Structure formats: C-alpha cells, structure tokens
Amino acid sequence: MGWGLSDSMGKRLTALDLHVFASAMYEESEKDVMRIILNATEGTQLAGGIETEFLANFSQVGRWGLFKVPSAKALVLAIRGTTTRKDAMANIDLWGSIQTLQLVSRITPLLEVIPVQWLQRVNKMINLHPWMGDGEVYVKLLAFAADAKQRCIKDGYDLIITGHSLGGGLAQTVGARVHATAVTWSPVGVLYNMDRFNITERGVYRNIVNVQPDLDVVPLIDKQPGFTQRMLAPPPRFNATRSACQVASSTGFVAMLVAETWMQTASHKWGLDGFPRTECIDYRTVTCV
Secondary structure, three states: OOEOOOOOHHHOEOHHHHHHHHHHOOOOOHHHHHHHHHHHHOOOOOOOOOEEEEEOOOOOOOOEEEEEEHHHOEEEEEEOOOOOHHHHHHHHHHHHHHHHHHHHOOOOOHHHHOOHHHHHHHHHHOOOHHHHOOOOOOHHHHHHHHHHHHHHHHHOOEEEEEEEOHHHHHHHHHHHHHOOEEEEEOOOOOHHHHHHHOOOHHHHHHHEEEEEEOOOOHHHOOOOOOEEEEEOOOOOOOOHHHHHHHHHHOOOHHHHOOOHHHHEHHHOOEOOOOOEOOOOEEOOOOEEO
16 A cells, blocks of 8 residues: 555555655755655665655745655655744644633533534634735645646646644645645644635545654644544654654554565665664564664
8 A cells, every 4th residue: 555656556655755755844955855855765666766846945834845756656745844933823823723722621611512613613713814815824835735736637646745743734734625645744633724724524534644643732732633543652752763663563554554665674774864773673573673
C-alpha cells in the first residue's frame, strides 16, 4: 500500500516517506530541505529525480513546499508547523475561539450539550475576515494546492499533502477542499471549523489520515473528524527518526503503509532526519532499539 500513481508498489510513497517531507519543511534554506529529503531516499526506489518545484519564503505563514517525485509519479505538498510569530498568531486566529470553549468545558460541559452543527455555524459567524475584507491565512495555500491538483490531473500524477501541527491542520483543510490525500502528523483538529473552512465530512473522510501521538496536546485542540492512527507516546520534540520509530511500532492502517525499504537498517547509512543514524529500527520485529 502507498501513495502515488506508479505501477510499482515499491516506488509509491509510504507514511514514513511523507514524514520526511513534513520534517524537512522546518529547515530554513532550500539546500537543507533537499539534503534531508535526498539523504532519506538514498538507496531506495524513490531515489533519482526528486526536485523542489516551489518553496515559500521562510516567513510565510504555514510555509509550504512542492516536491516532484518522478518514480512515484507524485507531487508532495508539505506544510510547516508553528515556527514563527506569524504562525503562532495564525493558530490563535484559526483555533483560538474553539480552544477557549474547550477550556471552559473543563468547568462546565458546554461542548457536550451544544450540538456540533450549532458550534460550527457560530464559529463561522464570529470569523471577522469576511467583514474586514481580507482572506483567511490559508487562501494562498489553497489556491496553490488547487493549481497543483490540476497539474497532477493533466500530467498523470498524484497530489499528496502532508504537514505537522499547524501544517497538519492546514493540510486537512486543503486536502478536503481540493480532494487530495492528506497525511498529517500531530495536527490541529478541524471538526468545529468545518463550516468556516468550507469543508465537508465527505471530503474529510475520503482524503484525511492523521497520526496522533498519545499525550500530545496539539491534536486535542478542536477534534479530529478524519481517520486517526494513534501512537503510544509522543517524541520529546518533533524528530523524524524518533517519530518514525513510533509509527513503525504502531499497529493499524499507517503501520501497514510502511515500506520494508524504509525499515531495513542496512540499506540506510543516514537517519530519517538526514543525519547519521544513531538508532536502529528492526523491521522484522517492528521494534525500536
């Protein structure tokens, strides 16, 4: 199982492949972004021809990059999580109201007694952007994704979206809007914002796969309406090697998407984060040592 339109299953993208792209977006320069991606794919069937088609400025809210993976016949749209002050303000703008209600619900069960549909409508009504004449922070990203989707249809490619934290929430929104697969890592939820983001349950159910570590507070903001694969414990920080190890140890849908080529230590002299490997993953027993 995997993503992409390649006839060979071994050349399709797995969950861990997409994790690398999401992790790489935290690097500032294009050189460092590509270093992580190329080091992680070296020695695999994905190697060869991977290139950056677009990389937004580091200061861009929810900075994104588009990468061409010819062997998988796929374009990967990766979206960064909260890094800059602008990213933090975007989080407050998009999820501040529902997070406030969730905090109040710890004292009185508001969210348990108020219908979800009503909360979705209210959350849309209190959005000030339409009244101020400006667009949501993800408008440019949405337009970019829609254009990438049309290119994929024309060229016979598959568009896969991935992101972490804020980037995961934006990836869910964009994936549901343009009908493209989105694999997200510790994403902010979108259930109570579905009316505001103009996304439907059908769009979410058909396109979204979330990976949610236990004890991670970020995915608890709002709620996750899409398919969610749980992980036993969160890494101390967003580290590709550690998180990949956790995913490989999980059971369920995402674990099945992990290709053996990713798990064979002997074929990788580099870790999944692009640095020399310091941990070993035994794919036969699917344990981390």
